[in-house]
Each structure stands twice: as structure tokens, then as C-alpha cells.
Amino acid sequence: MAETNKFPEVQGGGSLLIAWQIKGKRVLVVGGGEVAAGRILNLLNADALVTVICPSAGLNPEVAHRVANNQVTHIDRKFQPSDLSPLPPAEPIAMVLVAVDDPAASTTIWQLCKTLSIPANIADVPPECDFYFGSVHRDGPLQIMVSTNGKGPRLASTIRKFIAEALPPDAGRAIEKVGRLRTKLRQVAPAVEDGPKRMGWMTRVSDAYSWEDMCALDEEDMDNLLKWYASGKVPELEVLKGMGSGSGVDVDGLIEGFDGSFGFSVGA
Template sequence: MAHDYPEVEGGGSLILAWQVRNKKVLVIGGGEVAAGRILNLLNADAKVTLISPRDGLNDEVAYRVEQKQVEYMDKKFEPTDLDDPAITMVLTAIDDPEASTTIWKLCKEKRIAANIADVPPECDFYFGSVYRDGPLQIMVSTNGNGPKMANIVRRRIESTLPPTMGDAIKKVGALRKRLRQVAPGNEEGPKRMKWMSKVCVQWSLEDLCEMQPEDMDTLLESYEPDEVPTFTKVRSGKDDWEWQFDGSFGWACVV
């Protein structure tokens, strides 16, 4: 019997949004690649520990150290540096393949997820090219095949997105929080998800960007009957037909 199910396409990666907020991540190396890794980690609110001789720091990494945005250890990596049980991830960015492989093997022994820069076989995960607009994050990955191509594809996607996308998502997030206050029970979960989906589909991006707290309050009054009024009706308090015709043309009465 034939089924309309997606075909399995192997060879990919499981792309996840890894939450590293307040978790300790060890970065080994202080050059340009390390600078990009460190910025990504700081944007995700990770606690970054950096190991690198000071003469190996580029200007950006040196700035992060100076601003105390990272915990810095001015030295070369030693195996005992992995003894801290709080370390949840290791990123290496050093120009020494043999040392990188040694670190990889040590991480495997300690079951620590690791990324060895520019050595795909020695990576538990890859970094992609990321587009960021407030809460919106889009990552393009080539599974280690072509980092530059990932950047080109990401820029193409970025060029097609409206500049208001991030603001609209922030407003939707605020509406979801208010909805949970209106309908907090677990049993309301399916209805909440369905109703929020209808709002996102039926309201335009421009509507969502313009939405104010008072509009959210009015909109939430329609949650219980499971309806989604238009933005025009929410803002004006009138039905669409009333809004479209305000009587400004007057009436003619022929006797």
C-alpha cells in the first residue's frame, strides 16, 4: 500500500537550537575563528572560558578578554583543563591538527560535545551561517561541505525577508505570554496552539508589527469563542463593513 509520507533522505544533520544559557563552554584558541565562536556563545548567554597564550589573541578576542566578557586563561591547553565537570561543550580553533585531534579524543573519553574547527569528522556538531533579527534566528548548514556556500545562501534568504520580521515575532511572543495568563491550564494547550496559529496566518506581518498591548487585550477576548477578528476590527471596535462605510457620502432620499 502506497503512503503519502516523506521520503527518508540520509546524510543530514539534526539541526537544533542548543540552549547554553549560563552553561560553561570551553574555547581553545584566540584567532579569527575563535572570535566568531565566542560571539555566537555570548549571544546565547553562555559562560565562556578561553584558553590561549596572549600572543595568540586577535584584536576582537583581546577586546572580549579586556571587557571581561570571557573567563581567560593565558596558557596552552592541558588535558587537566577538561577535568571541570561543569564544562558542557568544547570548541577548538588552533592551527595544530595533532593537538586538535588529541583534544577531540580527550573529549570523547569524557563524553563532552566538541567542535574541532575545519575538521568535520572530528565534530559532534557544526556551526552554520546565521541570520539574526531580534528573536528570529535562521541557520544555514552545509554539513561541513562548504562554509562559504552557507554564507551565500544565508544572504540570499536574508534579502527576501522584510525588515519588520523581528518586531512581529516579539509582538507574537508577548501575545502568547498574555494568552497563557488568560488560559493557563495544561488542558488548554491544544486550543492555545491552534488559536495562535490562526492569528499568525490571518493577520499580516504589518498588523502584527503595529499590534499594541491594548490591541492584544481586545484580541484575547476572542479566544474563548475561538475566533480571530481582523486587525481592523480589533483596532476600531467595529465590524469590517462598518469600518469600510462610515456614511461620509451621505444618503439620498427620493420621494
């Protein structure tokens, strides 16, 4: 029998943390208060199509702002069961978020969602949630979520702030540059079988340059860096910058003769 102590130990009781791609999908938010406002912002940041169901008198200033600027669709009344089953050609409901001060109504909506197999979150009622919202740090493409599985939202916020303060400056901008470089690389090496080599080379690039170095790369630098892909090598930043237009550098000769003896600028 194979040894089991070398494998990760199972820790039950957790949640499956995933990045849910809700872009372009319809989400119902029942309620228009402070909690609903936070939920709505999260959904809009994820490019969801948001419908808010709440009498106008119950909208707080932030939700009213979203309605006035056509960032969400507003239904000016209380929730009705038919809201969960829109008639064609309307898109089906992908998710329901409930944030109202009416436990009985919330439970009724939860039960209807279960019947229709629609994922739902009932604010402040963990047993009536298919998923939880965590405390999120956002910096461009970088998203870090801290979840306590609904047990300690305030503690999640404290931990999230601690993590955010420890991150290097411009982390989000550096990730944007990495993403741009990956897109360019897929154009250079688009074949499926190139996948392992692409991943290995991008790992070396990420290890070779610091956050600041990545932020400093411009389009010409990225194009020059991609010239090293075929060789599998990654130049020191000074070498890369020396390849700029008008430098007179023999790029092919430089890449051919590069053996790594320049060293690498390893980022934190």
C-alpha cells in the same frame, strides 16, 4: 500493508538541526584567533558562560576586547587536559570548541573530549566534530541557519544572504509581538488541556494579520485581542483598533455578534 509512498522519503547523510539551549552552561574555547572570535560571539549570543584558553599573545583584537570587558573568562596559557575536568563546585564543561593552528594538539583535545563524552567541534576538521556551525541570519528572536554539513561554508553564507534578502522587513519585531501575545495567552488560559485551543487560536491570529499588522500591535491591542480568545474568533485589524480605550465600543456585544463577515487581513 499500509501504503508507503505517502510518507516522506528518508534522506540519509544529513545533520540533526536543533536549537541547542546553552544558556548558563560552561563552554571552553581553545584558541583566540579570527575563527575563535566568531565562535565566541555565537556563544555569547546564546548566553553561554565562555572560557577562552589561549596565551595573550595569540588573542586577536576582537577576542582581546571580550576579555578586557569581562564578557569571557580568560586562561592565559595553552590548553591542559585538566581543563576538561574542573574541580567542584565549578560547573562541568558542556561543550568544547577548538580553533588552533596545531592539528596534533587539536586531535588530542578531540580524543580527550570523546573519552569524557563532551561534545566538541574542531575547526576545519569535519571528522573531528560532533556538530557543525552553519551560516546564521539573526533578527531578534528569528534565527535561520544554513548548513552544508561542513562541505561548503562559503556556499552556506551565500544561500543565507539570499534567504535574508527575501524575508519581510521587521520579521524579528513581528515575532517578538507574537511571543508577547503567547505569554499573555498562557496567563489567560494556563491549563494544560487548553493547549490545543491555544495553538489553534494563535495559528488563526498569525494567519489573520500581516507582519506589519503584528508590529503595530501595542499592549492595549493585545489585551483586547485576548478578549476574543474564548469565542475562538479573530477580528479584523480595524475592528481590533476600534476597541481602544475611550472608544465606547460594547466589546462583549461586538464579539458575540462577530461572524467573520468583515473578512481578514491575511499577511504574506
